[in-house]
Amino acid sequence: MSSSYVEDPAxxxxxxxxxxxxxxxxxxxSLAGTWxxxxxxxxxxxxxxxxxxxxxxxGWTGLTVPGHWQLQGHGNPAYTNVRYPFPVRPPLVPSDNPTGDHRLVxxxxxxxxxxxxxxxxxxxxxxxxxxxxxxxxGVTRGSRLPTEFAVGPLLRPRGNVLAVxxxxxxxxxxxxxxxxxxxxxxxxxxxxxxxxxxxVEDYQLHADYDHVSGLGTLSVTAAEGVLLSVPELGVENLPAGAVTQLAVEPWSAESPRLYHGEVHTAAERVPVRIGFRTVAIEDGVLTVNGRRVLFRGVNRHEHHPRFGRALPREFALADVLLMKRHNxxxxxxxxYPPDPYFLELCDTHGLWVIDECDLETHGFGELDWAGNPSDDPRWTEAYLDRMRRTVERDKNxxxxxxxxxxNEAHTGRNLAATAAWTRERDPSRPVHYEGDFECEYVDVHSRMYADHAEVDRIGRRDDxxxxxxxxxxxxxxxxxAMGNGPGGLLEYRELFERYPHVxxxxxxxWLDxxxxxxxxDGREYFAYGGDFGELIHDGNFVIDGLVHPDRTPSxxxxxxxxxxxxxxxxxGAGGVQIENHHDVVGLAHLVxxxxxxHDGLESSAGSLAVPEVLPGQSVDVPLPPLPPLSTVAGEGVLTVRAELAADTAWASAGHVVAWGQLPLTTATAAPPAAGTVLVRDSGSLRLxxxxFDADTGRLVAxxxxxVEGPRLDLWRAPTDNDRGSDEPEAGQWRAAGLHRLQHRVxxxxxxxxxxxxxxxxxxxxLGFGMLADYHWTADHDRLRLRVDVxxxxxxxxxxPRLGLRMAVPGALGSVEWFGAGPGEAYADSRQAARIGRFSSTVDALQTPYVYPQENGNRAxxxxxxxxxxxxxGIRIEGEPVFDFTARRWTSEELDAARHTVDLVPGELVHLNLDLAQHGLGTASCGPGVLPRYRLHAQKASLTLTFSPITPEGAAR
Incomplete structure (x- = not known):
C-alpha cells in the first residue's frame, strides 16, 4: 500500500x-511501555x-507508549484554535508530514x-x-476513537513484532x-x-426507569445465547432480547445508584454496572426520570502538562473528584470521546455527560466554509464511521x-445523516449539535457564548x-474561563432558574x-501557543480553564x-431560609x-436543625440561640454551612457543599482622626x-x-477578558493613556x-484628566486620608480601577484583613467571598495565572x-470598606510579563487600595462586562486611616 492511504477521506x-x-x-x-x-x-x-x-x-530511540512524540523530544507541539497549520485543500496534506515509526517485540x-x-x-x-x-x-483514522484488528492466527508465543x-x-x-x-x-x-x-462479542444494556411506577425495565441486546444476570435484583440468566420489570432505585448524577451484574455466556463473563434512567423531552423540557435537569457543567479536554492527551488514570480521577467537590x-x-475510564468515573461518582464525536472542521470558517467536509459526499462515510465508533463504544x-x-463543523448533509443514524441506533438519548442553528436535525437548541440578553430572549421564547x-x-x-474571570456567572444562573426550558x-x-x-534557571512555567516557535498559533487562548495546568483550582x-x-x-422571614436546588435528592445527606x-472572630457555634426539604422547595428555620444583639459590640455575622453528613466516594464527611451569611449587627464607625498639629521640619511636613515631602505632599514615612505614599491610580494589568472582544477594553484604556498617567501637584x-x-x-x-485632592488629618497615632476625585x-x-497606589518595605510580607475572602473577588465575580478575618502572605495572595494579569484583589x-x-507594620482602616491588592511587583511589571517566571520580586510591597475596579466579564470569548459592573469616570471619595503597628501593638 502506498502512502495514498494518508489522504483517503474514507x-x-x-x-x-x-x-x-x-x-x-x-x-x-497491555502493550504499554517503551517502544x-x-x-x-x-x-x-x-x-x-x-x-x-x-x-x-x-539505531532508533526509546519512546513511551502511550505518549506523544513531541513531548518526548521529537519535534515540537503547536497550538491553534481555528486555523489549520497546513494548506487547506481537502483531503490533501503536506508532503512534509512528520512520520513516527513505532516497533515493539x-x-x-x-x-x-x-x-x-x-x-x-x-x-x-x-x-x-x-x-x-x-x-x-490495516489503517487507523479517527484519533480519539478505538480501532480493533483481528490478529489471532498471526500470533506466536515469542518474538511478535508489532510495527505502527x-x-x-x-x-x-x-x-x-x-x-x-x-x-x-x-x-x-x-x-x-x-x-x-x-x-460475548458485543452487547447493549437497556435500563429504563418509570418515575411514576418506580419500576425499572431491563433487557440486553446481544447475540443469541448471551445472558444477563443481576443477583442484587434477583435476575438470573435473562436471555438476550427478553425484558423484565423490577422495583429499582434510579440512577442520577446526584444519586448514582449502580447495580452490578454480568453479561455472560458459557465461555465468557463480562462484569457490567447498570444504572436505570430514562431521558425524555417533555413540553420542551429535557427530563431524566421525569425531573427537569439543570446542567451546571464544564467542557473538558483531556490534558496533562507533561503527558498531553496521554492522561494517566489518576488525573482523570482527580478531575472528577474536583468537579464533584465544586458542585x-x-x-x-x-x-471527542474521552478515554473510556473517564466515563466509568462519571457513572460511579455521578456526572451528567454529553458525549461528543471526534469531529471539528473549524478552520474552514476562515474560508467562509468553502470546501467544508460536512456537506461533501466524499466524507459521508467518515462522518458516520466516527459517530458509530462513539456510540457503539459508549452506549452502556x-x-x-x-x-x-x-463541534464547530458548520452544517450539511453529512451531519444530518449522522444525526439520523444516531437517532435510529439509540433513540433513548437526544441528539445535540450546536452548529445546526436552525435545529433541523437535532433535539435540543444549543448556543455558544450567548450573552445574558439573548438567553433571556430565548427563555421568553422570543424567537x-x-x-x-x-x-x-x-x-x-x-x-x-480564560485568565481572571469569568464574570457574570450569577446572572446566568438567575436566567437558568427563571425559565424551565433554559x-x-x-x-x-475545565483545564488550562x-x-x-x-x-x-530551572524554574518551571507553563507554555502556550508560540512558545515552541510555531509560525501559526493562537497564543494563550489555550489557557482558558477553571483549573490551572497542575490541577490547582483557580x-x-x-x-x-x-x-x-x-x-x-x-x-428568611422566620430566621434562616434553606432552599434545595438539587434536581433529584433532598437534604437528608447534609448537616x-x-x-x-464578631468582627471576624467566632464567638459561638452549633448545629442547625433542618427538616427534609424536597428538590425545588425551601424551608425557614429559626435562628440559633444568640446573645441579645444589643449587647454585641462590633460587626456580627451568622454563617451557616451545609456539610456532608457522611463520607461519600468523592468527599469526606464535613465537606462544605454550600454556605450562606446573614448580617446581624454593624460596627460603629471610629471617630475621625483629627486634632494633631502639622509641623514643618526642613523640607518635611510631620502630621x-x-x-510628608514638603514639595509634593506625598507621604514618605x-x-x-x-513608604511611597498613596496617590491616585487608574491602571491595572489587563486581564485576558480586558484584552478580548472586537473592541477590547484594554485597547481603549491604552489609547487613553491610562497606563502612563502623569501627576501634577x-x-x-x-x-x-x-x-x-x-x-x-x-x-x-490628551486633554482630559482627573482632579484628585488629598485631605490629611491626624491624631497622635492615626493618620486619616480622604481623597476626592x-x-x-x-x-x-x-x-480599569479607581483607587490609590502606595509602596511599603518588602519586609512587610504578612497580611491580615477583616473583610471578604479568603480568595480574590471582583465586581462581577465575588459570590465565593465571605466576610471574615483572614491571614496570608503577600506571595500567597497572588493568583499564578499562566499569562500574568491583574489578580489577587480582596474586597x-x-x-x-x-x-x-x-x-x-502598618494598619489601614476603611470608612467603611476598601478593596486591596498586595504584590512584590508593580502593575506595569505585571503588565509586561508573559509567563510567571517573568515576575521578579522587588524590594517593596506594592499596595493598591481601591474604591472600585471594572468588572471582569468574559470578552476573551463571549460577552463583556454587564453595565452594572462597568466602572466609569465620576466624582468619588475614598477615606482611609493609616496607623503604624509596633510589635507590642500587633494584636490590636
Missing part, C-alpha cells in the same frame, strides 16, 4: 466493526521494511489460549498503518481541528485481547444523556423559529492546557462552586452547622505618625516605616491640623494589616 480499512468497550475474564495483555521509535520528516523519508522480523531498529504469556484475538488501539493521532509479524492489519507507522497529518486532520495542541502518536492504550469462541454536575466531552454508560455530533422555540435550550459553551450550560473550560517547561472554580451550589442559604462571628496647603494636596492626574498628549474633560472610556476590607516577622 474510514481506515482493515478494522473490525465497532463494539462496546468492556473487559472480562478473558486474557489480555523503539524513529521520526522521519515525511512518509517518503521513512524507512522500508519496518514490519519485518529482521529489520534493524538498534513482545511475547505472549505462557498460558495464552489458542483462540481468536483482537489488537485494540484506543487512540492514535492522526493516522497509522499497522503490521503484526509482517502482515498488514503514525503520520502527523492525514485526511482525518481536517476533521480534528479541535482548539487544542497538535500532538501526535499512540497516546491511549494498546491492548491484545483474547476473544473466546462463543464469548459541577455535568461534563461535555469536548470535542448511564451517565451519558446526550449524544453530540461534534421567530418555531422549531427552536419548542426545544430545550442549553449553552454548550459559556463563561469563557437548562444550564457548560463553562469553557499549559505544557510544563523550565527557564534557564478562583473561578470557587466562584462556580458558590454560584451553582445546590443549596441556597439566606435570610447544617452555624457559627456566630501625627506621618512624614509612617511611624518609622519608609497644583498645591500643597499645610496649616493647622490638616494637609491638603491638590493634584491633576492625566495622560500625556473628579473627572475633568471628556473621558473616552471606562476606568470589602474593613481593615488591613501588613506586618514583618517581628509584628511591626
Amino acid at each position: 474510514p481506515g480499512p482493515g478494522s473490525l466493526p465497532p463494539r462496546a468497550a468492556f473487559s472480562s475474564g478473558a486474557r489480555s495483555v 523503539r521509535f524513529l521520526l522521519s520528516p515525511s512518509p517518503a523519508a521513512a524507512p522500508d521494511g519496518i514490519e519485518r522480523d529482521d529489520f534493524d531498529d538498534r 513482545f511475547a505472549l504469556p505462557d498460558d495464552w489460549p489458542d483462540e481468536p484475538a483482537v489488537l485494540r488501539f484506543d487512540g492514535v493521532d492522526s493516522c497509522a498503518r499497522v503490521w503484526l509479524n509482517g502482515e498488514e492489519l 507507522r503514525v503520520h502527523q497529518w492525514s485526511s482525518g486532520s481536517y476533521l480534528e481541528d479541535q482548539d487544542m495542541w497538535w500532538l501526535s502518536g499512540i497516546f491511549r492504550a494498546v491492548t491484545l485481547l483474547s476473544r473466546p469462541v462463543g464469548g 459541577v454536575n455535568a461534563v461535555r466531552t469536548s470535542h 454508560h448511564p451517565s451519558i444523556v446526550l449524544w453530540s455530533l461534534g 421567530p423559529n418555531e422549531r427552536r422555540r419548542s426545544l430545550p435550550f442549553l449553552l454548550c459553551e459559556f463563561a469563557h 437548562q444550564g450550560g457548560f463553562v469553557w473550560e 492546557h499549559g505544557l510544563a517547561r523550565h527557564d534557564e 478562583p473561578a472554580l470557587a466562584e462556580f462552586a458558590k454560584v451553582f451550589e445546590p443549596v441556597r442559604i439566606g435570610a 447544617f452547622r452555624w457559627s456566630h462571628e 501625627g505618625p506621618g512624614v 509612617l511611624g518609622g516605616h519608609r 497644583a498645591e500643597v496647603d499645610g496649616g493647622g491640623s490638616a494637609l491638603v494636596v491638590r493634584t491633576r492626574v492625566a495622560p500625556p498628549g 473628579e473627572p475633568e474633560g471628556d473621558w473616552p472610556c471606562t476606568l 470589602d476590607a474593613r481593615w488591613l494589616r501588613v506586618t514583618s516577622a517581628s509584628g511591626a
